[in-house]
Amino acid sequence: MDKENARNTTIFLVCMVALLVFYEIFVIGPREKQRQAQQHAVAAQQQAVAAAAPGAATYVNRAQALAGSPRVQIDTPALQGSVALKGGRLDDLFLKGYRQGLAKDSPPVELFRPEGAKQAYFAESTWVGPALTPGPLTQWTLASGTVLSPGHPIGLTWSNGAGLDFARTIAVDDHYMFTVSDQVTNHGTAPIKLAPYASVQRQGEPELSKTNIIHEGAVGSLGGQLRLIAFKPWKKQGDTTFTSTGGWLGITDKYWLAAIVPDQTAQVKAQFRVDTVNGVNVYEADDVGAIRTLAPGATTTSNTRIFAGAKKVSVLANYEKTLGVPHFDDAVDWGHFWFLTRPIFWLLETIHGYVGNFGIAILLLTVVLRGLMFPFANKSYESMSKMKKLAPEIDIIKKRNDKDPAKVQQETMALYQREKINPLMGCLPVLVQIPIFFSLYKVLYVSLEMRHAPFFGWVQDLSARDPTSFVNLFGLLPFSPASVPMIGGILDGPLHIGVYPILYAATMWLSTAMSSQSITDPTQKMVSQLMPVMLLYFFASTPAGLVVYWVASNLFTVGQQYIIMRRFKVDNPIDSLIAKLRGARTPSAAAG
Known part of the structure; x- marks a missing residue:
């Protein structure tokens, strides 16, 4: 037998x-092939509806979206792009070392895209609370620096006109890590409650890989565990919240990652959110820190890191080692056979x-x-x-x-x-x-x-x-x-x-x-x-x-x-x- x-x-x-x-x-x-044809047909229908129906999403081209805000250039060995003074966001970013195709004249890979253009993708940090705090429409003033590059940070300032002065310093290293230091001073007569906030937002679904062998969607290390939610189940199950001390979270493609890394000693409420705005699914990974009470005359500072770049294993592992970012190289999808793939x-x-x-x-x-x-x-x-x-x-x-x-x-x-x-x-x-x-x-x-x-x-x-x-x-x-x-x-x-x-x-x-x-x-x-x-x-x-x-x-x-x-x-x-x-x-x- x-x-x-x-x-x-x-x-x-x-x-x-x-x-x-x-x-x-x-x-x-x-x-x-049928799915791709349907996607193209749906996209065409959405564009036609956007042009005719009130309340539907309307878009401008990338250049027009960029022109909607004064900008400070980003120029590093690995990145090129700009910071929008309107909103103080990282919303314009290309990866110098990677091209879209094999041809020598193929354009560099685009990671971030400004809001207003289709498939907008950006990262930001700010404060939230009952007082008037910086938001997407806030017009920051460039206080120091001319070009954001390694060793040359830029400084931004803004006052809410009600006693709160905000200052933001953005620095970047040779690879893909930005450090954003947000400071607020209370010049008023009453204490103010504020909490630090940071997010990565993607408007619309990206073009996904044709195979299910790779994870694309929400990713992070929160509460000591790796968190993975693919785009489809993310859309279906809606918001998911975790409480974590430190950690990181973001949105990943096959090769690229945008993630926020809070202070590793701070307790944060992390959330993977999805909303539908004007017919567009908006995916967001954000965290909110503990509420701070800012007394009159006092100043407080929040430091957040933002990773925006390629998932190169050696780079991720170096950040894990030098910055203490837990399980950061797990942003690469090693799979169930990780004990063999690694x-x-x-x-x-x-x-x-x-x-x-x-x-x-x-x-x-x-x-x-x-x-x-x-x-x-x-x-x-x-x-x-x-x-x-x-x-x-x-x-x-x-x-x-x-x-x-x-x-x-x-x-x-x-x-x-x-x-x-x-x-x-x-x-x-x-x-x-x-x-x-x-x-x-x-x-x-x-x-x-x-x-x-x-x-x-x-x-x-x-x-x-x-x-x-x-x-x-x-x-x-x-x-x-x-x-x-x-x-x-x-x-x-x-x-x-x-x-x-x-x-x-x-x-x-x-x-x-x-x-x-x-x-x-x-x-x-x-x-x-x-x-x-x-x-x-x-x-x-x-x-x-x-x-x-x-x-x-x-x-x-x-x-x-x-x-x-x-x-x-x-x-x-x-x-x-x-x-x-x-x-x-x-x-x-x-x-x-």
Whole structure:
């Protein structure tokens, strides 16, 4: 029964893979295109309604929104943009080190956008209380500084005309952390109650990733726990409140983060809020500090940090260490297999530090991982080679007991026990590699370090799929698969199969052919041979870096299998092919 169970398990797994591939190609793909078409249609309708209906959202372009306020420029090694004196907000920000596309003239990634433009996104800090405090329409005065840059803060001032004078100092470091110091002085005759407040606000849903492997939405470390709420459930469940001493909270994309970091010794009421304003969903992460009573003549200060930038692991980890921001590198979505994704990422980045190319680092990582799995794989391939060698004896058992399957199974298992063979050992390498596969997929997909990381030749972004396609003979034909009428979406989608996925299928077929030498059941053998074809479509849409890993891993497997099969003097496809080629050449030579 053990053999039958193993066969049934293999068939079940292959059928599941086939169903997943079918679902990806014929259900998810068309549904995703339909969803995108619906989004474009809804956006167009919203714009038309905004132009005609009172109370609906209306927008201006980015340049017009910027012109709505005097500004102070931001210029750092990592950032460029401006601070709006109207509201004193950080609402105009680009990331210098990252571009939207691979082209050299591609514009830098935009993070913040001023209110009034569509998809506004900004961060601010202020005071809240019964008195008149600075708000979005407050016109601050530039009191010191001309350009906000590292070592050169700017100072803003504003008076409410009722005895309260406010001063704001904004500083920035070489990376992505702003420090905002808000000071208020009470020149009145009565005490005033105030509480510090800071927020990150995003108006409208961003363009989300097409896969659910990455978290995008609310994120933070509050009350000692990591808090994650994706955009869809955030919208559905509404406001969520936490009480925390210190911590941080914000809004995250796949690669970018905007977060507020309060004083780590202060108790705050943190909240993830969502409101609908003029038909637009407004997402906000904010915190309110403890209420302070400000006596006449007294001054109080609140310090808040605002992170606005790229989720580069080393930068986040440095802030966690130097500023005491708890679990800050958890802004990167390490996933449920964090105990594997973190070490794999560390090892990959360490190797990259020596070789300077993430593609080569992936190849060397393959060697390291396969080296760690070598003992398990060796046992497995030895078991399969021994089973192949016993195939003639198993055939004799089957013929002798052709009408008694139970007897066949009993005698076969007795033979295995006598020869010290465990037929289930063949599954061990696959089972060991499954969590590694998912962990490496996660690392390649979510880590910023992989974004736009080149390999060689046509692969210039290891985090994206192989850009070549067999449809246009890998670029030799002068057309794009997407341009083909009627079926362009399929040719550029599920059927977009590049060089590396084809190399994967070829090496997987060879590895499977060598493994299937030990399989005697015809159905199980056929299913195992079809596996590379089914997986070809899956790997066609995965990050190129992952396919590079699997091609190298398959080659490693083939080499290991070949050595073991030669050692046990078992026939294998490589030697059979070489023998055929030699046989084909011999008559020609004789004829000559």
